Amino acid sequence: MTGPGRYSYGPYHDGPDPLAPPLDLREALDQIGREVMEGSSPRTALQELLRRGTRNMSGLEELTRRLWQRRAEITRRNRLDGTLQEVRRLLDEAVEAERGALFPDPSDDARFAEAQLDALPSSTAAAVNELAEYQWKSETGRENYRKIRDLLGQELMESRFQGMKQALQGTTPEDVERIQQMLSDLNDLLAAHARGEDTERQFGEFMTKHGEFFPENPRNTDELIDALAARSAAAQRMLNSMSEEQRAELSELIGQAFGDPRIAGQVAALDANLRALRPGEDWESSQRFRGQDPLGLGEGAQALQDLAELDALAEQLAQSYPGARLEDIDLDALERQLGQDASVDARRLAELERELRRQGLFERTADGSLRLTPKALRRLGEVALRDIVGRLRSRRGQRDTARAGAAGEPTGGSRQWQFGDTEPWDVSRTVRNAVLRSASAGRREVRMDVSDVEIMETEQRSRAAVALCVDTSWSMVQDGRWLPMKRTSLALHQLISTRFRSDALELITFGRHAGTVDIGELTALEAVWEQGTNLHHALLLAARHLRRHPDAVPVVLVVTDGEPTAHLEPNGDTWFNWPPDQRTLAVTMAQVDALAKLGASVTVFMLGEDPRLKSFVDLVARRSGGRVVAPDLDGLGAAVVSDYLRGRRR
Template structure:
C-alpha cells in the first residue's frame, strides 16, 4: 500500500474532527472491562464507529459496506464488451450509408461489386475495420465518416493506454506519435538510470519542461514516482479490462489497437514501459480480471470510458482493502481521501478523519501511550475510565440522598513531612517553591561557561523547566480503609456479572481516590486463590477458568491489608454470585462441589476473625443458584454484617450509595 502526501489543494478540511478523549474512553470501556486490551478495544471501536452525541461517526465496517454497495451499483452500469459493441454499431451505421448510396448508384454493376465486397466482410469488429481500411468507398459521406471513426478510435486507444497523458495530443498525426514515442523513451531512460542507482531529479525537471504541453492534463506530478504511478494505474486498468474478455475478444481488441497505432518504435517503448511498471507496481494486479465485471451493462462505453470504469472499480477495491486494515503495517492514513470523497462524499471523509483522531486524542490527553508498538492505558486513562464508570452510576446512587455530593477536586492534602522529591507526571501540583527555584538557579549557574573567576550576574528572571520542579511530600493519614473482594470464578461471566463487577471496582476506586483522598482502597480478586489487584490491572484482569470460589483466602488477605491501618474505619465489600467451594490446605487450594463442610467451616472462621477487630462486612449477592444464598446469609448474620440482593443494573448504584451513606455518618 503506497501513501502519497500532496501540497494543500484547497479541498482539505483544515479543522480536525471533534473527538473527545472522554467520548472515546466511554466507547471502549465495555470492551476493556470484557477483557480486551487497549489496542484490541481501539481496533474494535474503529470498526464499529463512535456514537457521538452530536452525530454518529461511521466505523470502518460501515464505510467498507457502503463502498461495496457503491461498487455493486457501478458494476451494473457498464460492461467489458462495450468498446467492441460500439465499433460494431458505428461500422454498421457507416455501412448503411454506403449501401443506401449504392442503391441509388447510376452504375448497377459497380454497385453490385461494392455490395459483394461489403457482404464478404468478416463478422468480428476488428477484422471488419481492417478490411474496410482497404475498401474503396463509393459514397464520400460514408468515406468521411469512416475516416472520422478511425481518427476517433486512434485517440481512444491512446487515451485508454496512457490516460490523461494522451488528452493533450492533437490529431495523432505522425508528428504526434513521434512526440509520444520520444516522451516514453525519456521515461524509460529515467527508469533505467534510477535503477542503476543514479539521481534523476534534474532529469525529471528537464523532462517536465520539455513536455509541458503533454503533461498539462496530468495531476501535476512532482516526482518521477508520481508520473509512473499514474501511468501504471492506467495501463493496469487497460490490462485488467483485456483480462476480463474471452480469448477471441482479446485478440480482436489487440488487433484493433495494433491496426490503429501501427508504429513499431512506439509499440517497443510502450512494451518496455509496461514491463518496468509491472515490476515496480506488482500490487496493481495487471493480469487479473475485475471481480464481478459482466460483458454488458446499462451503458455501452467507448474504450477509454470502459478503462475509466475499470479504474473506478479498482479504486473501490483499493478503498475496501484499505478500510479492511487486515494487511501488515495497515494504517488509516492508507485510505485515499480523494477516492473516498468521490465514492461516498464529504461526510464519509469527515468520519474517516474522526477515526484517525481517536488514538491521537487519547495520547494527547495522557490517557494512553504506545509501548513497544502496543497501545496501553496510562494511570491517567485508568482514572478517567473510573470517573466515567462512576458517572454512569453516580446519579442513581445519590438521587434523593440529602447532603450527598461528589467533590470535583482532589481533596485535602496531608500534613507536610519536610521531605521533597522530583515531581512526576500525575502527582498533585504541590511544589516546594524554594527547592524548585533553587534547582533552576543551580542549573543556570552550571550551564554558564567558566570564562572568568568573576561571579555571574544575578539573573533578572528565573526560567523554570519541568525537571526543576520539586514536590513537597505530605503524610497521608488514612481515615477509612475499604477492601473490595471481587469474585473471579467462572460462574461470574456465565451469568453476565463480570463486567458490571469490574465497572463497580473502577467506579469505587475513582470515588475514593477523587473525593476521599485520605481513605485507603484495595481490590482483592478471588477464585481458587485470592490475590491483590492493582487498579491499573483491572482491565487486564479477567475471570479465571478454574474451579473454586475461595472466600476463606479472600478474607485472610483482606484482614492482612486492613491490619496496616488499625486506626482507620474498616469495611470489606464482597461481590459474589455464589457460596464458597474452595479453601486452603496449607498453600494448596482444595475444591469440592457441593461445598465440603470443612470449606464452610474455615470460611466462617476467617469471616469471624475479619469482623472480630471491628471490620464491617457487606456482601452483595448477585444472580445466584437457588439455595446458594443459605450459607452466605448465615455467615453474614453470624458476624453482624449486611447482605444485599441488587439487580445487576443497580449493583454500582447500590454499592456507591451505601458507601457514601457510611462515609457521611
C-alpha cells in the same frame, strides 16, 4: 478578500477544517473503557473503536462497507464491449448509407462496390480492415469510417493516458503526428531509464516538449513510470476480463487507430517497456463484469484502475498488515471513490487516535503493550460514579450523601435550606440574603424570611478502611456480571479517591486464589476459565488490610454469585471441591468471626438466586452482624456505594 470591502468565500484547503466540531474524547474513552472492562486489551479496544467509529463519524467498518458497495456497483452495472458496440454501430450506418448512395447508380463500378459490401466478413474488425482502401461514395459512409478511426485512436490513447480522449476531439493529421512523436520520445526515455542511464535532463526536455499530455505533472522519470504503469496494467486487466473473441476483435481494430498503424505499434512498445520496468504491477488478473452499460476502452481501463484503487483502500482500512497506521490511508483516493465525507471521517479517525495518545490516555508498558493511564481510569471512574449517584438520588427517600447529617464537618459550601435539613445555618449568608431582599423591595427595615436561610454543607470526615472483595470466578463472566463488577469497583475507587481521600481502599479479587490489585489491574483484568470461589483467602487479605488501619472504621464488602468452593490450606495450597466441602465452609466462617472481632460487619452483595448461596450469605450476615443485599446487575454499583457510605457513618 478581492478588493476594498469585498470578500470571496470558498472551501477551506489549508489544513484541518477550523470550523469542524471538536473530537469527542469522552465518548471515545467511554467506549474503550467498556471494551477493556469486558476483557479486551487497550490496544484491541482502541482498534474496535476505530473499527466501529462514534456517533459523529463513520468507523473503518462502515467505510469498508461503502468501498465494497462501490466495487459491486462497478462490476454489476457495466460491461466492457462499449468500443466494439460503437464501432459496429458506426460501421452498419456507413454501409447502409453507402448502399443507399450506390443503388440509383447504374454503372458497373456501383455494382462492383455493392459486391464488395456484400462480401464483407461478419467480424467487425475484419470488415473495418477490409474497408481501409474503399472509395466511399456517400458522405455519411466516409464520415462514419473516419469516426471509427478517430474513436479507436481516442479510446486507445485514453486507455493509457487518462483524460486524453477529451483532448483529442476533432483530431487533425497534425495532432496524430504530435501523438506519434510523443510516443516515440516516451519510449526512448523509458528505454534509456531501463538501461540505467541518468535521464534527468532527458526527462526535463521531454516534459518541456510534451507536458500537455501529462496533467499529473510528474516530477521525475520514476513518477512518470508509476503513473503510466498503473494505467497500462489496468488496460491489460481489462483485456484479460474480455472474452477471447472480444480480445481478438480489439487487437485487430487497434491497427486502424487514427488510420496510422504506427500509433498501435508505439503503444505496444510502451506497454512492453512499462511491464519490464514495473513487473510488480498486476498485469495478469481479470474481473468479471455482469452489467448492461457498455464501457469503452478508456472507460474500461478507468473502471479496472478504480477497482484496484478500491482493493488497495480496503486493505488500508483493514489495518491488518504489520505496522499498519491510519496515516497509511490514501485520503485523496478515498475521496475520489467515496466522496469528501468519507475522507473527512478517515482523517478524523486518525486525529482521534493521535489525540488519545497525545492526551496521555494510553501508556506503553515495558513489554511494549498499551494500558490505560491513571488519567483515563479517573475518567472511567467519574462516568461510573456519576451513573451510580444518579441511581442513588432516584431512590425514594435517599438523600444526597453530601448532606449526611449535622455531625459532619463543613465543606466550605452552602445552599438554600429545605424542609427536613438539620445542618447548621450559615449566618452571614442568611443575613446578607435578608438585607438584599429587603433593599430590593424598598423596605427600610430588614425582615428575615425562610427563603433567606442558607445552611452549611457538611460531610462525614471519619476515616474508614474498606476492603472490597469481588468474585472473579468464571461464572461471573458466564452470567454477564463481569462488567457491572468492574464498573462498581471503578465507581467506589473514584468516590474514595476524590471525596474520602483519608479512607484506605483495598481491592481484592478471588477465584481459585485471592489477590490484591490496583484499579488499573482490575479494569484490565481478563476473564480466565477457573473453577473455585475462595472467599476464605479473600477475607484473610481483608483482615490483613483492616489490621494495618486500626484507627479506621472497618468496612468489608463482598460481591459474589456463588458459595465458597475453595479455601487456603496452612501450607499455602488451595483446596477445591464441588459441591462445597464442609471444611471450606468452616474455615470461611471462622474468618468471618475473626473479622467480627475486629469490629467489621460483612455486607454480602448476592448475585443470583441459588438457594445454597442464599443460606450461606444469611449465615455470614448473622455471624458478622452484617447484612445481605440482592441487587439486580444495574443496581449493583448503587448498592455497594450506598452500603459503603452507610458503613463509614457507623
